[in-house]
Amino acid sequence: MLKYNQSHKNYIILIIKTNAVYLLKRLSKYIKNLNIKKKTTIKDIANVLNISPAAVSKALHDDSRISEKTKKAVKQVAKNLNYQPNHLASALRKGKSHLVGVIVPRTNSNFFSSVIQNIEEELDKEGYNIIITQSNESYKKECRNIDTLLFTQVDGIIASMANETINLDYYEKIKSKGIPLILFDRGENDLNVDYIGINDYDSSHMIVEHLVQQGCKRIAHIGGYKRTRIFNNRIRGYIDALKKHNLSLEDELLIESNLTIEDGREKMSQLLALKNKPDAVYVAGDYAALGALQILNEQGIKIPEDIALVGFGNEPFTAMVTPSITSINQHSAEIGKQAAKTFLEHAKKSVVKQQLNKIILDAELIVRDSSNIKNS
Amino acid sequence: MLKYNQSHKNYIILIIKTNAVYLLKRLSKYIKNLNIKKKTTIKDIANVLNISPAAVSKALHDDSRISEKTKKAVKQVAKNLNYQPNHLASALRKGKSHLVGVIVPRTNSNFFSSVIQNIEEELDKEGYNIIITQSNESYKKECRNIDTLLFTQVDGIIASMANETINLDYYEKIKSKGIPLILFDRGENDLNVDYIGINDYDSSHMIVEHLVQQGCKRIAHIGGYKRTRIFNNRIRGYIDALKKHNLSLEDELLIESNLTIEDGREKMSQLLALKNKPDAVYVAGDYAALGALQILNEQGIKIPEDIALVGFGNEPFTAMVTPSITSINQHSAEIGKQAAKTFLEHAKKSVVKQQLNKIILDAELIVRDSSNIKNS
DNA sequence: CATATATGCTTAAACGTTTAAGCAAAATAA
């Protein structure tokens, strides 16, 4: 029983029967909550229903050892009190953060943005969230990103390496911590981790084949850095495809580039300065291809009649510019999905039984105006 | 003392003096660590130095009540054992995750990607990490993103709303939880939260003024949804600027659009079907402007001589297409920085003393070929 | 000299959740 006695206008005196002490304990906690306006916890639910916090936790997770009746009650109270589980606490206890780090060179490319979106969708199904970081093609930034992600206790990292990255120490660091590492697009064979990418070698073959069919005989290649696996594969594919079609490989037609717009302009100018100009240019990246296109347009060179142009990556702008640029579609959605799935496999399997996945997807050539000689 | 006795080839017998029991305890923990290969914790460091975990924690945080000698020792041991603080534990204890959620309609736009990058850089300085989520312009996805971020226990949310978003319940949910919410670009006055954006009204004035200067008399506007604040402001600016220059506002020249490429094409076609065609079109988004440009090019209409074209947002492709598109630069870097700073202010200040920031930045008109009549 | 203050630590509890272990009571099997 609880007596109320307004003995003084500024005080309230409560007279509580001794056996109500336990109630008072609950009440005092409730009052505390009122003041600080704390978030409701499992304990609060437990107090309301007069069961243990453990039972509440199990009920919320549909443990088989909890009665349906209790489960229903718990869920109802949880809803009423607007209970939101504290992710940090459960992550700490379970030793899993349910966060996955993603590192990309940049997000403002359609390829990466689409990969990210698909990673996210796939992981979301299993209750994982992703933390996206951008390296801006900088090795230093990439290292900081890795540290940040490790600090945030991510359960895994999905990454595409910066152009600059040669030193793999930081990636070894991830591996040494036993955190699943999955690379996509820009990977490294030496690291010996899971990898998802397209068949760059075959893609180069497709491009050269297409250009040969269009009647081109002097096909130049503005490639990426040879030391980066994907660009090396594109170069090898280019060289082998030339051989296959009995075209000679000429040193002056094979140029290494960082594949920015600016460098695309420069390398294209370089090609135009040759005595014996090419009749086709295959650029290993769309942005550089755009730079090349600008130079060609500026110099009044007809595309594709004088020089045909092919890019790589199928960035949306390839379809927007004039003339539209033929390019390779990398199936970004599939790459993202596979990367996520590969991570999930690691997360589910025991630490011991691990095997490497190297997933190589076929790419697709999107023929546009810049190389469509016969119909132009 | 510790005696070693190889009595059996498969066993090792250790004879330990009784007073070494306490050492054994430490040793057994060490052995355990060896087997399970656990991460080193503050406790490990404490054990090595024979001090309390509390002292270690304080030493690592440069607490004034810890001697320099101890600090040095702790830091050295921490380095030796490759100690990485467990962020989850400290976040749980401190009630702060040091994570900030970011919601954008999409990341593959230069504007958003640049904003994000600057938010990240600014927050990184103060030890915050960001979790990026994309709404893909979908209200449903946006709601899920908010739930995800709240679940991850973010300390704040910086968001730009999806086009679809009209119902503000989910944003109210953030507010009601006392989590700082900062909107940028796409905001809502009704929400009454911090906002960082550009002066859309003035920007429209600048555009109209520029077109008038180029000699245009019938200026059309393909605008965004009227209900969205920024697009409404652009429309108001357009209308008022027309008045200011004594041009009549004609209903058929003011069109509402979702501002995608496709809709840009459609709305431009609609304008071209008019008996009395416009001599300039101001499109409230670059993508729709691109669609408009495609239609104009396809129909052989000269830009800017027949019809001048202006976009909004200064997406990189506006400089890439032919002719290049005049557009408004939104100072994405500054918006990102200010958004981050605004959050940090909230994070530092006490919950009680809060005041709203509405930061409106001036934008910049980048004149390109599509509206440069006099020099073309 | 006694008292006050500063220094350098320790102890113990807390953050909110999960989970191994355990214990009655109920249901089932022998």
Next chain:
DNA sequence: TTATTTTGCTTAAACGTTTAAGCATATATG
């Protein structure tokens, strides 16, 4: 009937960190 299993919970510890409170010891102050 008794033994066994199942059901439905509780207790208590743990995850790794931080921090309020406390306690000596050393130093400063009057």
